[in-house]
Amino acid sequence: MSLRSQYTLVLAAAVLLSLGGCKQSPPPAPATQPVAATPTQMGGEDIVNLTRTPTTNGQKPEFLSATIFPGRGMNVFQITANIPGKGTVDVLASPSVADAAAVLNGGPQDQYGNGSFTFGGAFLVPYPNRVRGKLSADGKTLTTEWHGKTITLPASWPGKSAGAEPVAMHGLILASKTDDVSVQSVPDGQTVTGVIHAGDFGGYWLSKTDLSFKLTLTGDAFDAEITAKNVGNEDEPIAIGWHPYFNIPSGERAQARLHIPAEQTAQVNNYNDVFPTGKFLPVKGTKYDFNAPDGAALDDNFYDDNWSKLKRTDGVVDVRLTDPASDYGIHVDALSPEIKTVQAYSPTNKEFTAIEEQFNLADPFGKEWHGVDTGMVTLKPGKSVMWHVRLALFTPSK
Numbered sequence: 109m110s111l112r113s114q115y116t117l118v119l120a121a122a123v124l125l126s127l128g129g130c131k132q133s134p135p136p137a138p139a140t141q142p143v144a145a146t147p148t149q150m151g152g153e154d155i156v157n158l159t160r161t162p163t164t165n166g167q168k169p170e171f172l173s174a175t176i177f178p179g180r181g182m183n184v185f186q187i188t189a190n191i192p193g194k195g196t197v198d199v200l201a202s203p204s205v206a207d208a209a210a211v212l213n214g215g216p217q218d219q220y221g222n223g224s225f226t227f228g229g230a231f232l233v234p235y236p237n238r239v240r241g242k243l244s245a246d247g248k249t250l251t252t253e254w255h256g257k258t259i260t261l262p263a264s265w266p267g268k269s270a271g272a273e274p275v276a277m278h279g280l281i282l283a284s285k286t287d288d289v290s291v292q293s294v295p296d297g298q299t300v301t302g303v304i305h306a307g308d309f310g311g312y313w314l315s316k317t318d319l320s321f322k323l324t325l326t327g328d329a330f331d332a333e334i335t336a337k338n339v340g341n342e343d344e345p346i347a348i349g350w351h352p353y354f355n356i357p358s359g360e361r362a363q364a365r366l367h368i369p370a371e372q373t374a375q376v377n378n379y380n381d382v383f384p385t386g387k388f389l390p391v392k393g394t395k396y397d398f399n400a401p402d403g404a405a406l407d408d409n410f411y412d413d414n415w416s417k418l419k420r421t422d423g424v425v426d427v428r429l430t431d432p433a434s435d436y437g438i439h440v441d442a443l444s445p446e447i448k449t450v451q452a453y454s455p456t457n458k459e460f461t462a463i464e465e466q467f468n469l470a471d472p473f474g475k476e477w478h479g480v481d482t483g484m485v486t487l488k489p490g491k492s493v494m495w496h497v498r499l500a501l502f503t504p505s506k
Contacts, residue, residue, distance in 0.1 A: 147209045151179025153285055155205070158298040158325040162190050169436070169501035170327040171297075172196065175205070177228075178286035178302055180212055180221065182321045184229035184352065187330055189501055191436055194357060199438065199499070201353040201460040202227040214283070220264040221282025229352030231334060232279040233319060234309060235484075236349030237414070237451060237470040238265070239276040240383065250276060252473040254314070254345050254484070259473070261312050268380045278351065280309040286321065297326035308340070315340030315489065330499040337492040345473075345484040348495035349451075349466025354440075358433035359459045366461065367403030367428040368450055370415035374469055382412050384469065386476030391415070402504075403428060406461070411454040414470055418442070418450065425450070427463055430504050437504045440465060443496040448483040465497050 148155055156176040164170050169191050177183040185208065187199040202208065211223040224230040239261055241250030250263050265277035286302035304319040315338050322333040336346050356364045373396045375387040391397040396413060398404050418425045425442035427450055442450075442465045451464040468483035485493050 146205050149179065150177040150185075150205075150209060150212060151283060151285060153177075153179030153289070155185075156289065156291060156300050158291070158300060158323070160297040160325060160327060163296070163327055164190075166190060166192055166195075168192065169503060171199075171325055171330055171499075171501065174323065174325045174330060176300055176323060177212075178289045178300075180224050181231055181281040181284045181304065182286055182302060182323065183224050183231070184323065184332065184350075186228060187325075187499070191357070191434070191501075192503065194434060194436070197357045197434075197436070198355055200228055201355050201458075212283075218283075220262055220277075221284075222264065222277070224282040225278050225351045227353060229350055230278065230282055231321075231332075232347075232349040232351055232464075232466065233281050233306070233334070233336065234313060234317065234344075234346050234348075235276070235279050235472065236347055236351070236464060236466040236468060237278065237472075238382065240273070240471050240474055241276070243274060247274060250274070254473050255343070255486075257314060259312070259314065272381060273383075279349075280312055281306060281319070294324060294326065296328075297324065299324040313344060315342040315344035315487075317344065317346070317487075328500060332495075332497050332499075334495045335492050336487065336495075338487040338489050341489055343489070344487050346487045346493060347467035347472065347484050348446075348493075349464050349468070350495075350497060351462060351464050352440075353460045353462045354429050354438060356429075356431050356434075356459050356461065357436050358431050360431075360433045361454075361456065361459055361461075362405065362407050363431075363433055364406050364461065365403040365428075365430040365432065366398045366406060366452065366454075367400070367426070367430070368398040368415050368452065369419035369421075369425060369427075370399070370450065371417035371419070372415070374414045374416065374449075376413070376470075379410060379412055382470070384414070384471055384474065384476060386474070386478060386480075388416070403430060406454055408456055409454075410456050411452050411461075414449050414451045416449045416469065418448065425465070427465065428502075429461055429463065432504055435503055435505055437502040439498070439500040439502060441498045441500065443498060444494055446483075446485055446493060447495065447497075467495070 241252035261276035
């Protein structure tokens with residue numbers, strides 16, 4: 109038989125085997141993509157993880173961990189807790205650390221550190237909330253006045269809608285690095301301390317300031333303490349606040365309940381600008397009345413409002429967020445007497461409510477207030493003021 113005939117027979121046999129259902133070898137598996145490592149730094153500084161060993165065997169709620177970004181103004185990025193019947197839950201609404209790194213990159217959406225207040229819990233110094241002022245010709249800065257002195261601030265927030273008035277938003281430490289970061293053990297947990305030598309906040313402030321942080325995790329509480337000290341030679345205004353997004357674990361926002369012991373809210377022009385008009389509205393009998401001991405349901409109401417004339421019990425303003433569907437609750441307790449207002453942001457299409465306990469009203473230098481004390485503390489050279497908030501878990505049914 110010729111070589112050509114042998115080749116033909118072999119080829120025919122191969123075709124018959126194929127038609128008869130001969131199992132072919134599987135194609136080679138695609139090359140696997142390497143899994144990106146979780147970043148260990150943010151903002152050029154090591155991420156801090158406070159941890160503790162659970163002690164209640166799931167019988168009561170307890171905090172488990174806290175993740176802090178010293179390279180981003182000591183942002184409390186995440187807190188976890190063990191909740192009876194649910195296991196480990198995220199207390200704050202945050203993405204993964206890897207996804208956060210893609211946002212906190214100094215890019216156009218993170219200019220002035222704005223990415224920091226889009227998740228987790230950013231600290232807001234020397235002014236929480238909005239500051240309005242006369243816009244510069246290039247649109248990059250605005251000017252306002254305090255005690256006859258001009259303050260020039262970055263026009264850091266363009267607003268939500270086209271043509272909105274730019275404002276200075278949420279302070280000047282959103283992207284600041286922290287010095288002397290130290291983690292120590294404490295009974296039933298850990299604490300981290302550090303200092304932001306803010307100076308004149310990049311040339312925008314009237315004096316120089318050091319900010320000392322102490323964040324403590326135990327089973328029963330998470331304490332956040334900030335002490336601002338005027339280390340310069342001039343008087344300066346100071347306000348301190350926090351911007352934590354608290355998760356609603358069940359994901360059922362409408363049934364979640366909020367308790368804010370307050371008599372009034374500050375009227376705003378609309379929920380796009382959220383500019384105060386200078387008028388206060390009594391909350392009694394309105395959708396802003398959260399004074400009942402068990403609060404009131406969020407229902408389908410949108411909130412981005414500021415409550416004041418706060419009521420204190422044993423010196424504490426006890427704000428509470430409750431998720432009855434998860435049998436979960438958290439106290440957000442204001443311990444410092446200088447905390448005069450509570451801002452709550454609760455959009456209807458999200459599964460969180462931001463509860464921001466701060467010294468001041470929005471636009472604290474604005475002329476619309478007509479001499480009202482807006483909560484800014486006058487800090488003289490060498491003097492200090494402390495902001496202190498404590499989180500504590502509870503079970504609503506008990």
